[in-house]
Amino acid sequence: MSxxxxxxxxxxxxxxxxxxxxxxxxxxxxxxLSKQWELILVDDGSKxxxxxxxxxxxxxxxxxxxxxxxxxxxxxxxxxxxITASHGDRxxxxxxxxxxxxxxxxxxxxxxxxxxxxxVIAKRxxxxxxxxxxxxxxxxxxxxxxxxxxVFEDGAGDFRMLSRPAxxxxxxxxxxxxxxxxxxxxxxxxxxxxxxxxxxxxxxQSAWTPAKLIxxxxxxxxxxxxxxxxxxxxxxxxxxxxxxxxxxxxIGQWAIYGISVPGYITTIAVLVGLSGIQFLxxxxxxxxxxxxxxxxxxxxxxxxxxxxxxxxxxxAAALSQESSKQDVNEx
Numbered sequence: 001m002s003x004x005x006x007x008x009x010x011x012x013x014x015x016x017x018x019x020x021x022x023x024x025x026x027x028x029x030x031x032x033l034s035k036q037w038e039l040i041l042v043d044d045g046s047k048x049x050x051x052x053x054x055x056x057x058x059x060x061x062x063x064x065x066x067x068x069x070x071x072x073x074x075x076x077x078x079x080x081x082x083i084t085a086s087h088g089d090r091x092x093x094x095x096x097x098x099x100x101x102x103x104x105x106x107x108x109x110x111x112x113x114x115x116x117x118x119x120v121i122a123k124r125x126x127x128x129x130x131x132x133x134x135x136x137x138x139x140x141x142x143x144x145x146x147x148x149x150x151v152f153e154d155g156a157g158d159f160r161m162l163s164r165p166a167x168x169x170x171x172x173x174x175x176x177x178x179x180x181x182x183x184x185x186x187x188x189x190x191x192x193x194x195x196x197x198x199x200x201x202x203x204x205q206s207a208w209t210p211a212k213l214i215x216x217x218x219x220x221x222x223x224x225x226x227x228x229x230x231x232x233x234x235x236x237x238x239x240x241x242x243x244x245x246x247x248x249x250x251i252g253q254w255a256i257y258g259i260s261v262p263g264y265i266t267t268i269a270v271l272v273g274l275s276g277i278q279f280l281x282x283x284x285x286x287x288x289x290x291x292x293x294x295x296x297x298x299x300x301x302x303x304x305x306x307x308x309x310x311x312x313x314x315x316a317a318a319l320s321q322e323s324s325k326q327d328v329n330e331x
Contacts, residue, residue: 005029005037005109006088010078014096015049022057022064024102032106040065040082041096045072051306058308068306076178077302079158083167092161100159104196108161111192118166118189122159124198151185156193160184176301177291228288232281239277246270 007025011018022039029037041064043051054066067081079093090112094100100122108120158180162170169187 002089003036003038003087004033004089005105006082006086006091007037007039007105008042008079008082008086008091008093009040009096010042010044010075010082011046011050011054011096012044012072012075012078013046013048013050015046015053017096017098018050018053018057021096021098021102022061024098025105026063028102028105032109035063038063038065038086038088040067040085042067042078042082043069044075044078045069055306055308064308066306066308067304070303070305073302076180079180080178081302081304084171086167089164090161091164091167093158095159099198101196104194105161107194111194112161112163115190115192117192118163119184119191120161121153121156121191121193123153123156123193123195124159125195153193157181163189165189176294176297176299178301228284232284235277236281239274 018041025039041054043054051068054068058064058066065085067085083091092105092108104122108122112120166187166189170183173183
């Protein structure tokens with residue numbers, strides 16, 4: 001029996017949400033796909049009972065394939081692992097916190113069938129977001145779109161459906177520093193968009209801390225262009241030009257008024273300003289050099305400690321030998 005749709009869900013501390021997620025997906029997909037779909041749950045080194053829950057669900061529900069990472073590798077790696085393991089003619093990527101409504105998937109499936117597009121994006125609106133968050137979001141997307149070589153759409157995240165050709169194109173991109181929101185845009189393919197209202201999280205807490213959001217924002221800027229390096233060149237050139245004008249000003253002042261004691265405030269201001277520019281330039285260059293360093297090591301994106309070995313031909317989930325040994329040891 002062929003798999004028509006694969007649903008990929010990266011999970012981090014989502015143990016309390018998975019049961020309801022599975023039930024809602026089954027209610028939404030069984031009427032349109034019968035049993036011709038699979039659910040791939042990827043545990044990204046969760047600290048709660050997510051891994052145990054995935055193994056339990058995979059052992060009792062034939063459509064579930066569970067992957068348990070050896071540690072936390074990040075959401076990007078979890079998505080890549082799920083996409084790589086998928087067998088479906090189409091795949092859906094969604095979060096496990098139920099903020100991405102499973103009830104929207106049939107509409108996405110129908111839209112792709114009717115239009116023949118390569119991607120269907122589920123774009124959330126900003127209803128319910130605070131003024132400050134909405135403002136910063138708009139400013140961020142304007143900045144990123146001004147700097148990068150691809151265009152990001154505000155509200156369009158990872159929740160989307162991709163055709164198998166789009167998935168195959170995505171899997172050809174083997175870079176270590178992955179920024180999937182940009183990769184989805186970079187691979188192209190005709191795209192359709194469906195809007196939905198923001199949904200509150202069912203249980204648990206978001207793993208996105210302010211520091212992680214800032215790092216994510218930096219990834220969006222430097223992953224798809226070298227314009228920050230070009231900007232550093234412009235800033236350096238402008239600084240040299242202003243310094244030259246200042247030297248001419250000092251020479252003119254000396255020719256008219258004679259020798260005078262240099263201003264203390266001017267000296268400090270110039271030193272602090274130049275030092276700040278130098279540190280900024282070093283930081284931008286270091287960011288790119290660090291990414292090159294990570295790419296040259298060619299380490300795997302993730303390590304799977306337990307694979308529930310879902311077989312789409314048999315339609316059943318069986319724990320791998322490693323998982324079975326752990327069960328014996330625990331007993």
